[in-house]
Amino acid sequence: MIVCENVSFAYEKDRPALRAVSFGIGVGEAVGLIGANGAGKSTLMKALLGLVIPEGEVRVDGLRVEKRTLPEVRRKLGFVLQNSDNQMFMPTVYEDMLFGPLNYGLSREEAEARADEALRRLGLEALKRRHNHRLSGGEKRMAAIATILAMAPEAILMDEPTSALDPYNRRLVINIIRDLPQTRLIASHDLDMILDTCQRVILIAEGRIVADGPAKVILRDKALLEANRLELPLSLGGRG
Ligand SMILES: Nc1ncnc2c1ncn2[C@@H]1O[C@H](COP(=O)(O)OP(=O)(O)OP(=O)(O)O)[C@@H](O)[C@H]1O
Ligand SMILES: [Mg+2]
Numbered sequence: 001m002i003v004c005e006n007v008s009f010a011y012e013k014d015r016p017a018l019r020a021v022s023f024g025i026g027v028g029e030a031v032g033l034i035g036a037n038g039a040g041k042s043t044l045m046k047a048l049l050g051l052v053i054p055e056g057e058v059r060v061d062g063l064r065v066e067k068r069t070l071p072e073v074r075r076k077l078g079f080v081l082q083n084s085d086n087q088m089f090m091p092t093v094y095e096d097m098l099f100g101p102l103n104y105g106l107s108r109e110e111a112e113a114r115a116d117e118a119l120r121r122l123g124l125e126a127l128k129r130r131h132n133h134r135l136s137g138g139e140k141r142m143a144a145i146a147t148i149l150a151m152a153p154e155a156i157l158m159d160e161p162t163s164a165l166d167p168y169n170r171r172l173v174i175n176i177i178r179d180l181p182q183t184r185l186i187a188s189h190d191l192d193m194i195l196d197t198c199q200r201v202i203l204i205a206e207g208r209i210v211a212d213g214p215a216k217v218i219l220r221d222k223a224l225l226e227a228n229r230l231e232l233p234l235s236l237g238g239r240g
Contacts, residue, residue, distance in 0.1 A: 001027045001155050001183040002060055007047055008207075009054035017043040018054060019207040025155075025183055032194035032215060033187040035204040036229035041187040042082050044204070045157050048185070049079055061154060075104060078153035080144045082160050082187075088132040093124070093143045096132060100151040111150075118149035121176060122169075137164040145173060155183035162190045191233040195219050203228060 002025040009018040017040050025031050033041050047054045050065045050073055058065040060073050078100075090096040094115060101111035119125050124146055127139060135143060141164050148156060161177065162170045170193070177184065177197045188194055194201060194215060201218040203211040205228050211218050218224065222232050232238035 001025055001029070002048060002058075002185065004044075004048070004056070004058050006056035007044070007054045007058060008056055009043060009047055009052055011043075011052075016207050018047065020056070021204070021207070021209055022056075023202060023209065023212060025185060027183055028181060029200065030177075030180075030184040030186070030198045032191075032198035032201040033185055033204065034189070034191065034194060034201060034218075034228075034230060039204045039228075040207040041204060042159050043207075045079065045081075045159050045185070045187060048157060049074065049077060076154045077157060078148040078151045078155070078182075079157040080141070080148060080159060080161055082163075088140070088144065088147075091131055092128075093130050093132060093135070093146070094119075094128045096143070097147045097150045100147070104151075114150045114152065115146075118146040121149065122146045122172065138166060138169060141165060142169060142173075145176075149176070153182065156180065156185075158184070158186045158188075160188050160190075161186060162188065162193050189230070191219055191225075191230065191238075192235055195233045195235060203230075 005022050007018055007021040010016045035041055046052045048058055050070045061076050063069050063072060065073050088096050090099050097115040098111045101114055119128060122142055124142055127143060145161060162173055165173060174193050174196050198215050201215045202209055203218060211224060219233055220236055225231060
């Protein structure tokens, strides 16, 4: 579903953010993307979405990500950015949620049914008519997740989905992410969440993949995690 071949990118000359990153994610697979601050997680997500155009090749569902294919790529890939402020462009939560589905040709009735269902699953009915820019940090994050659920894309990229969420909402979101049928790539420092939602983990450091394997193996590897400024998940004996 998602393929990266030799993907490299630098925002500024001589300061590479991604260095020859190669991996593939199969249909329906859930993959955690972990690594220290500045490792390149968000940049990799942006490269998958065509928000930055890297060297090398990115393909989504067989489609090469480039300027020409962006509308089609964005339709297949739903995303929650690290800063969800930047991704809401309609005034209210509900209008924002309807925008994608209506744009993809659903009737108003179908789009509303999807949006209502997503709001219900996330317990957000009360936010429906609220203005996006007047929401709290966690409310914005929840609204962005609801918007993705309503869009029902083929694959989902989430950058720090649980940051800013209270424990109740964090658990709700973990359960929803775990049960989604879609292909998922989830970047986070919340390694307990990654362990609960992903079968596989990719660890990056300074723009390079340093490990790619089963979540249960990588997230148990104390030495590997600590060498990369990470800690064992609490549920695997981490100190917290
Ligand atoms: N807009 C930008 N302009 C210049 N450099 C950038 C920009 N965004 C990120 N970088 C740099 O690129 C590198 C990778 O950043 P990125 O945001 O991908 O890291 P990250 O793994 O997502 O980190 P975090 O865990 O803090 O979210 C860092 O060195 C960062 O300083
Ligand atoms: Mg980031």
